[in-house]
Amino acid sequence: MKNKLWALILYPVSFFMSADWLDINMPVGVTDISKEVFGLHMAIFFVVVAIGVVVFGVLFWSMWKYRRSNNKKPATFTENHTVEMLWTIIPTLILIAMAVPASITLKKIYDHEAEEGGIDIQVVGWQWKWQYKYLDEQVGNKPLSFFSNLTTPPDQYEFNRVEKTENYLLEVDEPVVIPVDTPVRFLITSNDVIHSWYMSDFAVKQDAIPGFINVAKTKVNVPGIYRGNCTELCGERHAYMPIVVKAVTQEEYEEWLQTKRDLAEQIAYLTEKEWTPNELLATGEEIYETRCAACHQTNGAGIAGFYPALAGSDVVMNDKAKQIEILMEGIRGSQMQSFAEQLNEVEMASVITFTRLAWGNERSGDGEIVIPKDIVEYKETNL
Amino acid sequence: MSAVVENHNHHDDHHHGPKKGIMRWLTTTNHKDIGTLYLWFSFAAFLLGGAFAMGIRAELFEPGLQLMDPIRYNQLVTMHGLIMIFGGVMPAFVGLANWLIPLQIGAPDMAMPRMNNLSFWLLPTAFAILLSTAFMEGGMPGFGWTFYAPLSTNYPNVAYFVFAIHIMGASSIMGSINVIVTIMNMRAPGMTLMKMPLFVWSWLITAYLLIAVMPVLAGAVTMLLMDAYFGTSFFDAAGGGDPVLFQHVFWFFGHPEVYIMILPAFGITSHIISTFSRKPLFGHSSMVYAMVSIAVLSFVVWAHHMFTVGMPLVAELFFMWATMLIAIPTGVKVFNWCATIFKGSITYETPMLFSIAFVVLFTIGGFSGLMLAITPADFQYHDTYFVVAHFHYVLVPGAVFSIMAAVYYWLPKWTGNMYDEKMGRLHFWLSFAGVNITFFPQHFVGLAGMPRRYADYALQFAEWNAVSSVGAFLFGLSQLLFLYIVVKTVFAGKKATPQVWDGADGLEWTVDSPAPYHTFDVPPKVK
Amino acid sequence: MSGGPLKNKVFVSLLGAVIFMFFFSFMLVPLYNVFCEVTGLNGKIYGPSDFFKKNNETYERQVNIRFLSTVNGSAPVTFYPSETNLEVMTDKVSRTSYIATNNTNKKLTLSIVPSVSPGLAAENVKKIQCFCFSEQTLEPYETQEWPVRFYVDSELSQNVNNVYLSYTLFEKEREEMLAANHEH
Known part of the structure; x- marks a missing residue:
């Protein structure tokens, strides 16, 4: 009981102590432009803070000064042309003062040819x-x-x-x-x-x-x-x-x-090499996690209605040629992209091999692996 | 038109209309009944949209995916926006317009009462269609309320979304035609345009904006539908279209839409501040001119939502300067409110508290808006939480607070009972704290670079997001208190006088509280 | 209000405004295209240009033009420029080509969309011959070389010395498939 009480107190304390509380402003950045943009940001920020202090100052002061208990009889004025002119003209001038430097910086950002080369x-x-x-x-x-x-x-x-x-x-x-x-x-x-x-x-x-x-x-x-x-x-x-x-x-x-x-x-050399399933599996699993697991899930079960399961899939278990084709060309009209440009021959073979051996697919299916050479051959015969 | 000319000046309980039971509400053509329907509908939408917001904030309480997958998260974000805009804020203002415009201009009802009934009942229909997608394969729309092509054109169930938007649009258009025809034709003798109360003025301008832009929204969704199902390519580069064109069309609607959601709030705030300062509004006509210029400018600033799409320099400069111009009329309004308070004799009942909070927090939203107008800086702010903080500051403590202020202010007139002042103030302070705790930290994470519409985020944003989520739940839960206060006032409470507030001025305060079912059968004379 | 709403002038004119605005939103499409063509807003190029219309030829400036390619929607096509960039003289006709290979055993229909950056230079990149003017077809596993003949107008703004010409390739059928995919 006592421990829980302590945890209840300590949790928020540790939370507050560990926080990045000061990460609250735009980064200054590491380019000349980003520094200029930061300058503009701070300038306009201080301008609005200053306006805020004045306007809210007047507002809060009037709210306190003219509360009913202090001022029984309200004034009846509804116009004052001088003040109205002033609060139209002054903001206009402030806006122009802000817009000019902003326009200059913008022009610099748009000047793609300020420097040669690159x-x-x-x-x-x-x-x-x-x-x-x-x-x-x-x-x-x-x-x-x-x-x-x-x-x-x-x-x-x-x-x-x-x-x-x-x-x-x-x-x-x-x-x-x-x-x-x-x-x-x-x-x-x-x-x-x-x-x-x-x-x-x-x-x-x-x-x-x-x-x-x-x-x-x-x-x-x-x-x-x-x-x-x-x-x-x-x-x-x-x-x-x-x-x-x-x-x-x-x-x-x-x-x-x-x-x-x-x-x-x-890569040209690797595709010629003789590969063992274990070598391919290791790379394959890694690629599967970054490229495939988001949709087909780590356990290969997919998401019903959105992404098909690979575990227990007939193509993955028994149809090596079809699986290579799908990865090379994608499934048109679906989210399944062509990975022909995204994965090299070794990566492609590894990830296919991984899916053919993982999640019990090896036992239920033909258990054949795909080696980089298969991919090279596919490309040679088809392209 | 109402054939019954009743002279029931002491028709105490307005729940006994001409018809009994459910049929009264289904078939009513009475502007007060329709106003009530709109307001309750809007409150229901507010709670539903709020529930979605709670879902969003609960997911964002800490980094990682805890409660939902990103598909569901995107759906919540989209539906939260659509429900709050088209179901929450807009119908609330239409409800207020229905209740108040005839009362304020001394008319017996709206000009087209049957169309009025239709335009209300279209709304639940539209939302039923939109929400029905929740039970379909593929689910609710998840492309953001801005539905940018080509993300939206390839989304499941987009046809339901388009159909729902069409119906909502039709409802809004009918509502605004009704408002304009009423104001143009049915003012009491002697009420010239410049003598009209500001709420009526704000709605007249809003209604014109709606008529100008809702058809454009209808056009945009129609083109989207044709792209998605009929093989056209308005927005598809493959067929010679342009996805950026969608954004131009959308924001040509979208920016005036933003002002549609704030102009009536200006009207409401002007009434309340003047009443509780016991002093006539400062600069009545300059308020009108300011609203007209804001409305006009709203048509030439749309592309400031699109500074990063790669427009040429000239376009960026034009839209930056035009956007900054809006600060001038908006500033005039804020200064006028301050000048109204100055030398008043002020009391702080709940409506006044909400209105002052409106002035202060809306101005803060305006400040961040001015910052966003600075194009080079917008390259940093664009589509980050800074923008989320900005538009929530103008919409929640802006539009929503003004609606709450209006409800507290006119509730005694509608129900005949005073609300519980202590509870009202408690509701105000909880909402005020909640809103600021929720949205102020979003400025910080936005500046530090957290993009909006993210289901999950980097660790550096964790602390302020946790704070924001706590604030959101505080704000959300305190609205249940609002529900309780309103329901309680409907059934019980101190009896209200016709005048209700000693500083109140206007025709609606000359009729009994609660306002009889039929008012101003004989038009009053305005001097 | 006697006589019903349809006799009311305000009502009728508002209804007219609504209908007008609805059609106006569709008019925005051609208006936008005209506007873009005039200002080069989105860097699109519209149709072929006729070189011989130009009478005074002046080979005054050298401009670097760089070629880019993108395959949209991971269409099963390999598509790239045969040269990455060219130094061209303004007003002088140059020639380059893009190479496209069909990686499937099906016949593909393709449309290719050009885009120029900076957008304001779009109107100065004049194409006399381009594969983007019409749809292209590739037989199974076929490779084709697609020529482009163009010149850069000497009216090109003086501050622009580098122009990017990009082509995005879309597979026609895929678009239809995506649409069909919706309905299920």
Whole structure:
């Protein structure tokens, strides 16, 4: 009893002690523009606070001074042209004083060509992930491209089964890497519905609209990892498609590009290798958690009426060729996307193998695994 | 038109109308009955929409998904918005208009009583259709009350939503035609336009806004329906359409809609502040001009809801400047209210408390609105909780508080009984605390970058969201007290005099309390 | 009110206003398109341009034009520009192409929608030949090269030296399938 009482007192105390109470203002950010925007924000904030103090001051003072017990006889005036002129003209002047600097900053934000050079990254919003294409970097005949998926495991957000970690819902498998002190232009569009690419530290928010392209320019001054979100309601998992930007020095950026190029070569080698089911299973499970579990669920049961179950599915158990086709092409007219561009051959084979062996599918079905070579063959015969 | 000319000046109990039982309410053409129906409907919608809000806040009490999946969460967000706007605030104002406009202009009834009955009964029909989707496969709409294409065009059950919006729109249009025709044709002799009480003025302007924009909303949902089911591509880039066009059409309706939900509140507040300051309203005609200019400006600022869609610089500048202009007439109104209080002889009954809170908190909402108008800063604020805080400040302590003030103010006139002043004040202070605890912290999380319409959020926002949820439950539960107070007043309470408030001025205070079933069969003379 | 509402002038004019506003909302569609065409509001390009209408040719400026591609709704098509960017002289006709591959064993009908950024440059990117003017079809597993011939008008604003030309590819059938999917 006594313990419970203590817990009752201590819980709120510990809650108040642990809180980020001071996280209550707009970030200053790490670009020249974001600093200017912060300045505008603070300026207009102080202006409205000052107006508030004056207006509410007069209001509260009159409310106290002219309460009935203090003032039995009300005045009867209904007009005063001087005051009325004043309270029209003064606000107008204040507004002009605010609008001018705002317009100047806005003009700067819109000047995409203030500086020469820089890099172009095409950003594509998907339900519910972001794709980044580095237009200046060609791999084969296509731009270097990858997807950025949420990595927070469902166990952390569904019913809080496990403790949440620091970057809960703000962590992705592959962040966008950009060099500092270089103009970066994000060319933003969408694959399906409208999304919005929001990075508070850069003061950038730009809608991703299917069929149209929007440009947002930024130049980051400080290396670091910056986290943002999608800010246009885009359906079920709107809250689960974060943005992570890693700003690095020019050298580190070059290095990173090199590793991406090497990786492309490595994949070519990996597909030739002989794979054991266990190797594939390990990778497969990981990919399943980030790419598939959101809809088909960790236990493969899906959600009745929305997402079909994989556990016990005839295709997953017995029809290897059909399953590869579905992953490669998607199911048209449904939420099931084509993963041909999202997963490489090894990843694709691993995740298919995982679904064919997990949840008792191995026992009830044919238990055949899919190796990267199968995917390569599929591509060769079909494409 | 009412054929019965009754001269029952002492018709004490207005629950005995011409018909008995349920048929009275189904077939009534009496403006007071219809007003009552609207007000109760709106209160029911307010509780239902509030229950949805409680669901939202309960889910957001801590990070993670505890109570519902995100599909359900999006449905709650959408339905909360739709119910509160189209079922809560708008019908409440229409109810007040029905009760008060004939009384304030000295008319026996609304101009078109049968259409009045129809326009009310369309509302429950529309909401029955909208809510029926809850029991269907695919569920309720979950694309936000703004239903942006192409998210909405590919959503299940969108046809029911469209149909419901059409019916609600028809109801509002009929209601506003009725209001305008009544005001234009049925004023008592001597009541010139500029002598009209401000509530009537505010509704005249509101009704014109409704007539101008509800058909546009109807057009928008029709195009949406055609895109979804008949293969057109108004909003589909694949067929040569443009999803941004949807937003332009929607906000061409949506921004005047925002003022539709606040102009009548301006009227109500003007009456109440003047009554309890025992002093005539400062600047009656400048109030009218301010409302007219706000209404006119509302048609040229819509794209400030769309600063991030990628408009060219010129458009952004134009909409920023136009939006900032609105602060001037709005400021004039606030200054006029302060000047009315200045040198008054003020008492603080419940309606006055709600009205003062309205002036202060609505002004705070106006301040954040001004901040949102600054386009470069809006790139940070847009679609974050800062916006949620802003529009809840203008809608809850704005529109909703003014409706509550109006109910307390005119309730003695409607029921003949005084409400319990102590309970009324308790209700006010609980609501006031609840509203601020709920919505003020949302400014903080918004500035720190929490996007709106999120079922789940990062850990840094946890504390203020918990505070906000506690405030929401406080606010929500204290509305049950409001229900209790109103019901109690309907059945019992100190008898009210015709004048009710010693500072009150206007034709409605010249008739008995409760107002007889038929009033002003012989038009009064206005000097 | 005697004579019923239909005899009332105010009523009739309000009813007229309602009907007008309903049709006005549909008129917003062509109005918006005209407005966009004039101002380049949404970076859309409307129809082909005739190069020979231009009489005084001046190759005065160099402009960098960058090509982008997006496949909408994860349509089973690989679609990318054959060149990532071109340095072009204004008023001089250039040629480039996009490559598209059908990754299925079904015949696909595609529509491709262009978009230009900055939006105000849209009216200055003049296309003489483009695959986006009409629907395209791809046989099963077929690869096609789609040419674009265009020039950048010298009236292009002086502050614009980089233009982005983006194409988004939509699969026709998928749209219909999504619509059909609704009904179930």
